[in-house]
Amino acid sequence: MTYCVGMLLDAGLVCLSDSRxxxxxDHINTFRxxxxxxxxxxxxxxxxTAGNLAITQCLVNILREALSSETGxxxxxxxxxxxxAARCVGEAVREVHKRDASALKEFSIDFSxxxxxxxxxxxxxxxxxxxxxxxxFIEATPDTPxxxxxESKYGKPIIDRVVHRDSxxxxxxxxxxxxxxxxxxxxxSVGLPLDLVCVRTDDLHVLSHESIDADNGYFRMIRSRWGxxxxxxxxxxxxxxxxxxx
Amino acid sequence: MTYCVGMLLDAGLVCLSDSRxxxxxDHINTFRxxxxxxxxxxxxxxxxTAGNLAITQCLVNILREALSSETGxxxxxxxxxxxxAARCVGEAVREVHKRDASALKEFSIDFSxxxxxxxxxxxxxxxxxxxxxxxxFIEATPDTPxxxxxESKYGKPIIDRVVHRDSxxxxxxxxxxxxxxxxxxxxxSVGLPLDLVCVRTDDLHVLSHESIDADNGYFRMIRSRWGxxxxxxxxxxxxxxxxxxx
Numbered sequence: 001m002t003y004c005v006g007m008l009l010d011a012g013l014v015c016l017s018d019s020r021x022x023x024x025x026d027h028i029n030t031f032r033x034x035x036x037x038x039x040x041x042x043x044x045x046x047x048x049t050a051g052n053l054a055i056t057q058c059l060v061n062i063l064r065e066a067l068s069s070e071t072g073x074x075x076x077x078x079x080x081x082x083x084x085a086a087r088c089v090g091e092a093v094r095e096v097h098k099r100d101a102s103a104l105k106e107f108s109i110d111f112s113x114x115x116x117x118x119x120x121x122x123x124x125x126x127x128x129x130x131x132x133x134x135x136x137f138i139e140a141t142p143d144t145p146x147x148x149x150x151e152s153k154y155g156k157p158i159i160d161r162v163v164h165r166d167s168x169x170x171x172x173x174x175x176x177x178x179x180x181x182x183x184x185x186x187x188x189s190v191g192l193p194l195d196l197v198c199v200r201t202d203d204l205h206v207l208s209h210e211s212i213d214a215d216n217g218y219f220r221m222i223r224s225r226w227g228x229x230x231x232x233x234x235x236x237x238x239x240x241x242x243x244x245x246x
Numbered sequence: 247m248t249y250c251v252g253m254l255l256d257a258g259l260v261c262l263s264d265s266r267x268x269x270x271x272d273h274i275n276t277f278r279x280x281x282x283x284x285x286x287x288x289x290x291x292x293x294x295t296a297g298n299l300a301i302t303q304c305l306v307n308i309l310r311e312a313l314s315s316e317t318g319x320x321x322x323x324x325x326x327x328x329x330x331a332a333r334c335v336g337e338a339v340r341e342v343h344k345r346d347a348s349a350l351k352e353f354s355i356d357f358s359x360x361x362x363x364x365x366x367x368x369x370x371x372x373x374x375x376x377x378x379x380x381x382x383f384i385e386a387t388p389d390t391p392x393x394x395x396x397e398s399k400y401g402k403p404i405i406d407r408v409v410h411r412d413s414x415x416x417x418x419x420x421x422x423x424x425x426x427x428x429x430x431x432x433x434x435s436v437g438l439p440l441d442l443v444c445v446r447t448d449d450l451h452v453l454s455h456e457s458i459d460a461d462n463g464y465f466r467m468i469r470s471r472w473g474x475x476x477x478x479x480x481x482x483x484x485x486x487x488x489x490x491x492x
Contacts, residue, residue, distance in 0.1 A: 151399075153397075153399030153400050153432070153433075154399050154400070154402060154403055155403075156400060156432045157400055157401075157403075157428040157431060157432050158476065158480070160431060160432055161431075161473050161476050161477060161480075162476070162477055162480050168485075169489060170485035170486055170489060171485065173485075173486050173489070174480070174483060174485055174486060175480065177486075178480070178483075182403040185403060185406060185407075186399070186402045186403050186406055187399075198489060207489060207490060208488055208489050208490065210488055218484075218486050218487065218488070221483075221484070222483065225483055226479070226483065227407050229479035229482065229483065230404065230407055230408070230476075230479065231407060231408055232479070233472070233475035233476065233478070233479050234404070234407075234408050234417075234420070234421065234424070236475065237420060237424075237467075237468065237471055237472065237475065238467070239414075239416035239417065239419075239420055240416055240419050240420060240423075240464050241464065242454055242456055242464070243415055243416060243419070243444055243453060243454050244453060244454065
């Protein structure tokens with residue numbers, strides 16, 4: 001499995017992905033799920049992928065190949081807004097589907113794939129999309145400023161509680177890492193290293209791209225102190241008062 | 247859906263269930279998923295159910311009818327230990343399967359059902375089991391002192407962090423309610439009222455059975471203060487230091 005989260009803030013975008021892939025429990029590998037398409041000063045686009053690795057790699061390949069195509073077809077370097085970028089991703093996943101889905105079906109393999117696409121193209125604000133296996137997609141709004149793909153449930157409660165459109169990039173990055181930590185602790189199929197990409201509004205390039213492994217001091221601090229903070233917060237809440245004391 | 251959690255402690259058992267059932271999103275109802283079988287001073291057995299409501303109601307019916315059977319067949323009132331009690335539940339779910347599974351299959355309905363069974367029968371310590379739709383089951387051990395059924399992921403991280411075999415009943419009940427609160431906040435298919443049953447080791451009767459609705463003062467306190475505590479704990483953690491400050 002996978003866990004990726006993308007957050008859209010007034011301040012910019014925060015994208016975090018893990019890197020574990022597994023087929024069953026005995027074929028575990030590390031593959032990056034974060035892909036950056038950047039033309040400094042003009043556009044910065046971040047794609048995170050979940051699902052069948054052959055499908056998602058094929059999709060990224062199609063998107064990358066299209067960049068150098070001279071047919072004038074839309075690609076992530078020439079589209080004029082993020083909605084069109086999301087359509088590029090949607091079209092690419094439909095192309096993979098056309099190519100592979102029936103062969104996969106013969107082996108009873110689902111065509112599973114999902115994507116988070118975030119970025120900013122000069123002339124508009126940063127935008128964030130969730131793209132489905134069918135190539136359709138939805139866009140984040142101020143009410144729902146984040147999307148998750150993969151093992152999303154463990155790490156959802158903390159995001160629901162602390163992230164808002166006016167959170168800073170620092171706060172959102174911290175929250176994304178806590179959300180990832182909760183997921184990694186409770187689910188074997190999500191693992192280090194992580195990719196954390198931050199994009200500041202109107203910078204039009206990646207502000208920071210951290211690769212976070214087990215030695216990363218900040219993530220180690222999060223891992224130990226967050227658990228401790230939770231236990232302290234837990235201890236401070238009063239016990240229920242209805243159990244007989246006899 | 248459903249969320250139920252059962253915790254096995256040295257101090258006893260804590261069982262918490264929600265009461266929401268839904269078929270799609272437009273047929274939402276309230277049905278209790280907590281069933282107590284008690285002979286004071288001799289045995290106390292708690293069953294929580296998740297899955298298809300017709301299946302789980304049928305199973306509970308079979309178990310209740312068996313109590314007054316005079317054939318000498320094993321039932322929850324005459325078995326001599328909790329392992330045999332878990333076998334009763336397993337046999338009952340197989341009986342429902344034999345009766346209904348093929349008819350359900352014709353409507354492409356999965357035979358989905360899962361159960362948590364906890365309790366103490368005089369002569370042994372309290373025990374806790376997780377029973378599957380196939381009628382097989384596993385038992386909690388000191389390493390894994392809890393089971394969840396239904397929408398288990400949202401509320402798992404907090405349990406993993408704070409509940410141990412030596413937690414008190416109060417602590418475990420508090421943690422179960424926080425875990426439920428996180429689940430209810432993030433998932434529409436889990437809802438109030440809740441049933442919380444606590445059993446103290448060697449009491450051989452239910453210590454407390456609370457029905458918790460939106461007016462319950464303690465749960466309201468948990469709901470507001472836990473979110474606040476999380477936000478405070480979050481604010482106290484240092485921000486990442488790698489984002490350029492310019």
